[in-house]
Amino acid sequence: MPYRLAGFADEISTDIQVQMDHLIENGVLFNALRGANNKNVMDFEDFQIPLTKTQFQNRGIKFSCIGSPLGKVKITDPFEKEMDRLKIACKRAKQFETKVIRIFSFYLPEGDDPANHKDEVIRRIKAMADYAKTEGLNLIHENEAGIFGNTADRCVQIFEGVNAPNLMAAFDFANFAHEGEDPLAAWPKLKKWVKDFHIKDWSKDAKQTVPAGKGDGKMREILKDAFANNWAGMLTLEPHLTNTDGFKELNGGQRFKAAAEALKGILAEVGAK
Numbered sequence: 001m002p003y004r005l006a007g008f009a010d011e012i013s014t015d016i017q018v019q020m021d022h023l024i025e026n027g028v029l030f031n032a033l034r035g036a037n038n039k040n041v042m043d044f045e046d047f048q049i050p051l052t053k054t055q056f057q058n059r060g061i062k063f064s065c066i067g068s069p070l071g072k073v074k075i076t077d078p079f080e081k082e083m084d085r086l087k088i089a090c091k092r093a094k095q096f097e098t099k100v101i102r103i104f105s106f107y108l109p110e111g112d113d114p115a116n117h118k119d120e121v122i123r124r125i126k127a128m129a130d131y132a133k134t135e136g137l138n139l140i141h142e143n144e145a146g147i148f149g150n151t152a153d154r155c156v157q158i159f160e161g162v163n164a165p166n167l168m169a170a171f172d173f174a175n176f177a178h179e180g181e182d183p184l185a186a187w188p189k190l191k192k193w194v195k196d197f198h199i200k201d202w203s204k205d206a207k208q209t210v211p212a213g214k215g216d217g218k219m220r221e222i223l224k225d226a227f228a229n230n231w232a233g234m235l236t237l238e239p240h241l242t243n244t245d246g247f248k249e250l251n252g253g254q255r256f257k258a259a260a261e262a263l264k265g266i267l268a269e270v271g272a273k
Contacts, residue, residue, distance in 0.1 A: 002273055003227075003235055003267065003272050003273065004029075004030060004064075004233075004234050004235065005026075005027060005028040005029065005234075005235050005237065005260070005263075006028065006030035006031065006032045006064035006196075006234050006235065006237070007023055007026075007028045007030070007031065007032060007236065007237040007238075007260075008031075008032045008034050008067060008236065008238045009022075009023055009032070009033075009034075009036070010034050010035040010036060011238065011239055011240070011242075011252055011255070011256060012252040012253050012256045013251075013252050013253065014035070014036065014037055014038045015036075015037070016036050016037065016055055016056075017055075018252075018253065019031070020055065020056060020059045020061060021253075022252075022256050022257065023061055024060070024061070025253075025257070026256065026257055026260040027260075028237065028260065029060060029061055029062065030061065030062050030063065030064035030234065030236075031056060031061055031062070031063050031064065032063075032064050032065050032067045032102070032238075033063050033064075033065070033066055033067055033092075033096055033098075034067030034068075036048075036052060040069070041066055041067065041068070041092055042068060042069070042088055042089065042092065044092070049092075049095050049096075050095075053096055062097070062098075063096040063097060063098040064098060064100065064234050064236065065093075065098055065100035065101060065102050065140065065234075065236075066089050066092045066093045066096065066098060066100070066102065067102050068089040068092075068101055068102055068103065069104070070082060070085055070086055070089055070101070070102075070103040070104065070128070071103045071104035071106050071124075071125070071128075071141075071147070072104045072106075072107070072144065072147070073106060074106065074107050074108075074109070075106040075107065075108055075109075075117050075120060075121060075124075075148070076109060079124050082124070082128070083127065083128070083131065086101075086128050086131055086132070087131075089101045090131070090132060090135045090137055093135075093137050094135070094137075099136070099137055099138050100137070100138050100139075100140055100195075100196075101132065101137060101138070101139050101140070102139075102140050102141075102142055102170060103125070103139050103140070103141055104141065104142055104144045104147050104149070105121050105125060105144075105147045105148040105149035105154075105158055106121055106124065106147055106148055107146055107147055108146075108147070108148055114148055117148060118148070118154075118157060121148045121149075121158065122157070122158060122161035122162055125139075125141070125158060125162050125167065126161070126162045126164065129162055129164040129166055129167045130164070132166055133164065137166065138166045138167070138168060138195075139166060139167050140168050140169060140170040140195060140196050141155065141158060141159075141167065141168070141169055141170065142170040142172055142175070142198060143155055143169075143170075143171070143172050143175050143179075144172070144175055145175050145178050145179055150175065150179045150181075151176075151179065151181055151186075152176070152181060152185065152186035152189045152190055153189070155169065155186075155189075155190055155193075156189055156190065159190075159193050167193075168193050168194070168195040168196070169190050169193040169194045169195065169196070170194075170195070170196040170197075170198050170236070171183075171186075171190060171194045171196070171197050171198065171222075172197075172198040172200070172238075173197070173199070173200065173201055173202070173212075173215075173217030173218065173219050173222070174198075174200040174202035174209055174217055174240070175198075175202075176217070177201070177202040177204060177215060177216040177217050178202045183216075183217050183218045183219075183222060184218040184221055184222060187218075187222045187225065187226075191225075191226070191229075194226075194231070194233065195233040195234065196233055196234045196235075196236055197222075197223070197226075197233065197234070197235050197236065198236050198238050199212050199219075199235055199236060199237045199238060199259065199263050200212070200217075200237075200238050200239060200240050200259070201213060201214055201215035201216070201219060202215045202216060202217060203215040203216060204216050206245065208243060208244050208245065209239075209240040209241060209243070209244055210244060211239075211241070211258055211259055211262035212259065212262040212263045212265075212266055213262055213265065213266045214262065219266055220266050220269060220270060223266060223267065223270050223272065224269075224270035224271075227270055227271065227272045227273075235263065235267075237259050237260055237263065239255050239256055239258070239259035241255040241258065241259060242255070
């Protein structure tokens with residue numbers, strides 16, 4: 001199966017037409033829908049939804065996921081509000097004809113031992129996965145910086161604790177490196193759950209996001225192993241190069257192109273088809 005490229009197109013521009021032009025230019029035929037026209041997908045007006053969907057589909061672009069901010073709140077915040085937002089995300093997934101919603105695993109009180117919150121994190125994510133299952137949808141958990149699941153071991157605790165086939169992983173190389181984790185050590189622990197790679201890299205020395213393969217994300221080694229073992233999922237470009245040396249002066253389209261070309265270079269090196 002040929003590899004599939006997606007992108008968080010809102011990093012290109014807030015303008016949908018510009019987003020589409022640059023996705024197509026770089027051979028990216030899936031949009032990880034997070035935002036457009038200065039609005040998060042969760043906040044779209046009713047009239048925006050069919051219009052946005054039709055515009056992308058008329059250009060041959062589908063939607064890989066709803067890039068929701070679910071779980072990017074404090075673990076001490078009331079959970080009912082997140083469940084209400086999950087219902088909106090599920091509605092958006094159906095409206096945009098995708099089966100996937102991205103989620104996170106909650107920010108912890110500063111200085112607290114994460115172990116004190118493990119059971120509550122698992123309880124909440126299990127409730128979210130259970131609801132998504134009733135809607136015929138899948139959740140992918142991203143190892144965001146600062147949340148409970150910011151390390152490989154705690155990600156494993158989530159996946160094993162929830163034990164739901166519709167909960168999978170979005171493996172973010174840069175976020176692991178940023179949090180002091182070795183992505184290459186994280187990979188074998190998580191590989192059976194990984195359905196999406198978030199393509200950005202992190203340089204520990206420069207303390208900034210960098211193009212794929214230019215940092216400490218061990219992207220070549222991990223992708224080589226993934227494709228050698230018939231991994232089939234989504235490669236989602238999330239450049240985050242706005243504050244990176246040498247890229248600050250470029251526009252979103254130029255930064256996205258640089259990110260796409262860096263990834264394609266690695267894919268060619270590892271023999272991905």
